[in-house]
Amino acid sequence: MNSKSTLAALGLIALAAGAAAQGLVYPTTRKADQQDVYHGQRVADPYRWLEDDNSAETAAWVKAQNAVTDKFLSDMPQRLPTRKLYTDLYNFEKFGIPFKEGGRYFWTRNDGLQQQSVFYTAASLSDKPTVALDPNTLSKDGTVALSGFIPSPDGKLIAYGIAESGSDWQRWKVRNLATGQDMTDEVRWVKFSSAAWTPDGKGFFYSRYDEPKAGAALTGANYFHKLYYHRLGTEQSADQLVFENKDDKQWGFGAEVSDDGSLVYIAIWKGAGSKNGLAVLPLNKGSFVAGTKVQVITQDFDALYSAVGNEGSTLFVKTDQGASRGRLIAIDLKKPARSAWKTLVAETSDTMTSAHAVGGRFLIGYLRDASTLVKVHAKDGKFVRDVQLPGVGSGAGFSGKWTDSETFFSYTSLTTPSEVWRYDVATGQATVFQKPKTPFEAEQFETRREFVTSKDGTKLPIFIAHKKGLKLDGTNPTLLYGYGGFNVPMTPTYGVTAATWMKMGGVYVIASLRGGNEYGESWHEAGTKLKKQNVFDDFIASAEWLIANKYTQPSKLAVNGGSNGGLLVGAVVNQRPELFGAAVPQVGVMDMLRFHKFTIGWAWVTDYGSSEDAEQFKALLAYSPLHTVKGMRNYPAVMVTTGDHDDRVVPAHSFKYAAALQAADTGAAPKIIRIETAAGHGAGKPTSKIIEERADMLAFFANTFKMDTKQ
Template identity: 85%
Template sequence: MKNTVAALGLIALAASISAQTLSYPQTRKVDHHDTYHGQRVADPYRWLEDDNSADTKAWVKAQNAVTDKFLEAMPQRLPTRKLYTELYNYEKFGIPFKEGGRYFWTRNDGLQQQSVYYTAAKLGDKPTVALDPNQLSKDGTVALSGFVPSPDGKLVAYGIAASGSDWQTWKLRDLASGKDLADQIDWVKFSSASWTPDGKGFFYSRYDAPAPGVALTGANYFQKLYYHRIGTPQSADQLVFENKDDKQWGFGAEVSDDGSLVYLGIWKGAGSKNALAVLPLNKGSYVAGSKVQIIDQSFDAQYQAVGNDGNMVFVKTDNGASRGRLIAIDLKKPERANWKTLIAETADTMTSAHAVGGRFLMGYLRDASTLVKVHGRDGSFIRDVQLPGVGSGAGFGGKWTDTETFFSYTSLTTPTEVWRYDVATGQASVFQKPKTPFEAEQFETRREFITSKDGTKLPIFIAHKKGLKLDGNNPTVLYGYGGFNSPMTPTYGITAATWMKMGGVYVIASIRGGSEYGESWHEAGTKLKKQNVFDDFIASAEWLIAKKYTQPSKLAVNGGSNGGLLVGAVVNQRPELFGAAVPQVGVMDMLRFHKFTIGWAWTGDYGSSEDPTEFKALLAYSPLHNVTSMRNYPAIMVTTGDHDDRVVPAHSFKYTAALQAADTGSAPKLIRIETAAGHGAGKPTSKIIEERADMLAFFANTFKLDIK
């Protein structure tokens, strides 16, 4: 057999590489077409979908050779990486929680590959290491995907994932000895563990192991809920619940504080709509064969059980309230006519609800920044939680009997702080406030409102050095997501901090498709209305240019996953509006996304090419299918990981091949393929620094910035 690379003609590297002269690997085209509702659509790079083939691996190697040479030649690369590393190197803490009379929290000393779990009996005590994931692999690519102590605080069920994969293996560890038990749970994805109060085992969801040589696809990709008893093999785990009539059901289990119930959140896709059920426990123990009680399975809204008082279950929902409300459901009379509103919908968007210390702690978004309100058992308002400023708050978890809770606060220019909150008195005190090399007092952030194409107003958050001149010459990065009910709120990140230290402006756009203004805001950016998302992002760019923050040649756009789709779509639609773009692990083939791994679950947001009307909408914006020749595109660097099993790398591979084959001008069209990481979760620190610093250096090189 001829050498694979030579046979495909993949490698044709230029002697020297610059922004103006690039020679890309020649990507083989095949004569493949699919017919959708009578319309033939070419798919010349279908062979790149097989990321395990020798041909695709050769293509990856050839593409990385071009990209590596380009990046190594950039004078901005090393100083940007140095600055990024310096800003990353500070002590970081997670939000503490309490179990079995002990506190647990994460800490990273600065540049550790993975954060370490610590524990202490009292907050003032010297903590000890509960579990250090850095000991699980030499290169730091094995990360914790879950950490759930037993009710007595003596054991911990923990999940691990390798190379950024969504697949998890769960194990049990004795915290006193630091030794693992023999228990091992495989084929877990999108699930945590929830212990029964007797400490004898836990609930979890998993997939069936596929037959040898059979890939997991939408056809056989469904969850079942199990109970694992300590000391028994996984083969002996008890099947608690499945739906043979609708195998798209997935399960999240959480045991109630009083140990009488298991709340079951049942999902059918990546959207926010779900069904709700409960499973009774017998004095804190699971009894095999116990019957699940379905409370609601209409999948018409979000239903999240928050707590219960005997048979009365408190549920956060957007049923009948786009911006959310808290209701009480009597399990003896669960019909909708008997539901009672405890906390009514307001003008702000309810994003979280916790039952702690005999109170309800309710999180809200007001114009994409966090508010928290405290209510009594009857729903009556007690007080506001005073947050440090306009930013993002998270946490506030705990049990009904706890007297305290913890939360984090951050903004674009405020590194994440962790606070303790006394639920009874309303007093907040700092638990950990990081000391960072980022001089926050030298920077400022503001919220502005812009108007989209159809007249819709939306907020954007802008951060930069104080004293910025609005002369249109500022290098600017615009970041967005716009999907799956996920809000974009102002949070501190090293990428933004580094860019600002480099003299740039960093902007977050809270566009439709998220949950900033409730479910109606989310739905306004889905399926046949997805173009609203792109219009909002384009309007944000146009506003920044009109207000002279920047100009097209100095405006970069960035987003990941669904945000990568966003970047690909707006660059196709308005290439002249941007100077540079980095779509990360993007969903680029909108006609076939549902055929890979968990992609079928995204049809609630995107629709499906199997529907004739939705097919037309998807084809109209699909990044892969709308790359247009004879237009000058900005400099583009696609990033992905060849281990990504959520948004499979074929999306980025095929999109890059299409970009390089088209006549889109002399600006570089590169792909950076990480060969030891997946979608991003659990990525080791060194890989984060390398990838994100390369992105900023790519922007700086495009904008001809002098980085010292």
């Protein structure tokens, strides 16, 4: 490092004069004379240097920003009582949905405050379970997390993936359940992949990228995904390449082995959109034979195709091809032409979100106005019955094998912690498997679904939860959460963040915005690319509805979202700063002109478009949070959050956005950034970091709204 950069890095340690807010003095962020030309238009990027995650100058900036933020948060009287309440509400027994393999049951359990949930196994539901794998033993601070857990067909081995410090990179190992010891097998540089055992138990399929260049593991673009087969007892270098596309660097692969052991279903993805290809790989009596040719069913990327199961050469597929809200079809692999595809379950007015082949029947999940319905259909597609869920909320699970007689599912709502139920497929009887006991008194709270009219007349559902007896006098502290992208629906689920906020006297609201899958693919597409502004309009309309209906007022309205939801928060705050009192964009996509240049960012072009396209560039520039910060306007209190190991949405997005906020004249409210160390995009984050980060967010809101949080 030269003397100039050394001085620059050292200079960031001291707090320099700049925009001040509530006694805050922000670190000086160096502005470089960096300009780019997009389709004839010059765009400044003065904080480009913050994209270098290996530089001493960036490290010094992070340290200086965290010093300011830590001091601000520590001085808040709401911080410690909010953290205590959050911890108390988080401290309850949590169970995952059981599944069965090799005649054994497997599920996760967390006793309350364990850093990572533990995998348990038992021969029957009445047996005392034993520990199959405890990820808390993999690191002292809980920052090594399980990214996957796949038992072998005989239930004697497990292939498991581990991710460190929140990174998307995984290492997969194999453990003998009887001895509790790892075998010599290890595969590395795995990303966006699980493992799929061959029925003979001799190995598994997985997907990976080539090893990244030195220093580029957390920022370098990820291209040329490849599907491999790893045979137990061999080195990774000997793994057999199964499928790749040398002509298209964007192709990616996911593998799943059929129940009958005759096929490998291969999902071919290209970007993070809702359209994919589908192929199958024949197995030889449950074994993989090198050189076996893959049979491509479709690679048109014109719709979503998800293999559900098969019976002989008949493949069952969930798709939205020709049906925006989804249908279930049958494809004869001997005659796979589209003209021969047969509809088993036709499209309805509800949105088909999942389909599972269990017990000789299809269990199909739907969304109706963003809440879950589940229907059972016979093998020929005829309707059998509805699954009676406990209420209006969110259900998940229902997986299993064609020969299983039972399955398991979870149910939750904004005021109901996740319950696990067992379902008898033949009789339709549902019984509680695990129901958590929590300190959250659900009977003291209520939830309702309302409908908001957006700017263009589109109606969207919002879910509102709060203490019973709430006065609609416009004075209630309210937290509005949204996402709006990548075909991901927002449905009402229980979370400790919402529970804590409601216990503090706040109103919690989830908005189901366009860009998600609440009403099918057309709803998703209405919030993408040149139509992305619809998502922001939906969120703004939700905020205005809450104000007009006397739930709250702008000075007591907080907004929050993560990842694509972080983009959402940054965009609406820039567009309508007077509408909100506080905002926390988490791990957000904030630079819409350069997002595609890092890690897997190129895959988001399916939703966002790209600055390399002239028309899309104009749309992106119009809402890009980094580029639309406006001075001479009073902004709400903003706390940006990110993780230093986030290799999904690289932290430079948040760094640059925070620097822009601090440099502009955006009023007296604080504009701070909370940068978590040894943490990534969110998956696998240890309990202690979850509690600290989310409690700090709620305390930040409470401090802004001058809420009394004394217990």
